[in-house]
Amino acid sequence: MDLPKSRAANARLHELVPGGAHTYAKGEDQYPEGLVPVISHGHGAHVWDIDGNRYIEYGSGLRSVSLGHAHPKVLEAVRRELGRGANFVRPGIVELDAAERFLATVPTAEMVKFAKNGSDVTTAAVKLARAATGRPLVAICRDHPFFSTDDWFIGTTAMSAGIPEQVTGLTVSFPYGDLAATEELLGRYDGQVACLLLEAATQHEPPAGYLRGMRELADRYGCLLVFDEMITGLRWSEAGAQGLYGVTPDLSTFGKALGNGFAVSALAGKREFMEQGGLRADRERVFLLSTTHGAETHALAAAMSVLDTYVSEHISARLHDLGERLAAGVREVTAGMGVADHVVVRGRASNLVFATLDENLRPSQAYRTLFLRQLVSGGVLGPSFVVSSALSEEDIERTLEVVGQACAVYRKALDAQDPTPWLGGRAVKPVFRRYV
Template sequence: PAPPPPPPNPPPRVAAVCAHPLFSTCPSLSPAPPLLSAGIPAATTELTVTFPYGDLAATEELLTRYRDEVACLILEPAGHTEPPPGYLAGLRELADRHGVVLVFDEMITGLRWSEAGAQGLYGVVPDLSTFGKALGNGFAVSARAGRRELMEWGGLRHSGERVFLLSTTHGAETHALAAASAVQTTYVEEGVTARLHALGERLAAGVREAAAAMGVGDHLVVRGRASNLVFATLDENRQPSQEYRTLFLRRLLAGGVLAPSFVVSSALDDADIDRTVDVVAQACAVYRKALDAADPAPWVAGRPVKPVFRRLV
């Protein structure tokens, strides 16, 4: 192939990261103030700016303010809500117009949104993408994918300076690559993503019906795409509550259901979903009692669970 064009001189120096919680745990891509910032020089975090998800006007204003300085726009293409109509295509147009690399983090959306990830579902192709362990159904494999002219800058088929290392310490671990190949074939041939959506829709409908029947429909809230459901536990004032989350998780465990989220697996069947909904209904009955008492403590039975994304232990 022809050698890639040389990088701009001087190169852009700012990364624009979407203001959602995932990147707050990545030291080199941390919106200020980062969630985990110990040991990260201020000079590094100052090279990161944020843009709000779903707001093209705000992103265009940022690109104009930092004209010729922004190297890339990085975001999850979708999360607990669907992208606004035309949003991802609008980002693609902004990136092209301002000469910025568009990067999709598909660690979660890859394979769960479609066999080709969120970019395949929404029809917007980024310049670079990242994919995680879902590629190998749990085997230790991940991937960075992108346009050849960008990927070549990590390779050896040009005379310029390498801007990243295109290599792997575990290149000899070919069983993981074989697993990834088999997983992708299975997803296409067996329609795994469609099955995940069907199972998730059945689960979401059942949980919402059970919560409403027990009078906690405004407090146990199911969110997200059917293939990647999460739930929120709200107190008597409809505010997020770790105490009520602990109560709910304990009641699920007592019923034999381990569900820190409602993310489904293709290994489940309709009977598994129905049993889960039955246990959720039992947990919702206890949830209602705690709400009526305005005190979940008797049912928490110990310290409440803590969020994963937190600064202090």
């Protein structure tokens, strides 16, 4: 596959945009050298690059486009609002409608405030927890990869340049699934931890009793329990992971699937905490969220349409069914090619990822590069296997064909104990690294 127009556009992007993309996970270093398409447009589960190639796309919009690109019901709702004005000097009635629709879908929350991205609402949850408890420390799950672009989190990663140690020192961490270790942390910093922040689930289901145990620990030690539902929201169930597992956090944050690609996120939670950012609390005020574009009418209309579609068309169940079909097919193909121990599908069916392991069963960026090169060359744009509801049976069948072709090359590389001849250039790299 030759991508001359994409190569030229990528070069120009690097001249104008730091990193060549507005999200690090979309960066050129995340794809095999020479196979980095620049997208022209998308429809349903397919995208086209500016060189005219069509791809079956997975993980669309970093998991945000779960209904498929240009979904007709979402576009209809957006167009209807665009003709009525996008932003006003006072709240529009769509803000009330959207809040009512969200809280009806996520009944474990009592109030909601909308914004444009997940980082802002998650940082707002941290600030609110600190204000509610009067405590300085935020405890995050160290096994979950990303919470916010803001200093309190990014300072804990390999890309901590520009962030004072004094800020980083206010964030502590605990391992997922280990109640004893979390209790030890809370005891060590007794009276200092404002909140426990985690994703309720990611690649593994929570151990039995774990989330309820976290709820009990938060109550016992006087801190808030905060669920990051950026990924789990809607994909796990219409009411998120909290609805699926039956554990109510004090605060939760939503985004990604909520807008089907349109910029909208939400901070939701219990009234007693959310009101501290309002006008009816009788204590010191919290500057919670105040964004010029947080209530753009077309984005809220998109969110309402997405919520309606998820409920009326049972989208969460469809995502699960599609993912089960894909995962079963990939496992069958990898077993048939003798690489089942090396190309491993993981995660909840609605949120599948894959691991690429070397001949010693260690995670390998080189083997990931090899696998991605074969996928992209075969017309599958798949940094993950995260499905959208727009995928067809034909899309999945074609994906499995390409996976089979990729596994044939993978097997050759394993036998040679060297993937280098099949890389086509430098290996892909992890997002979080200290140096380029």
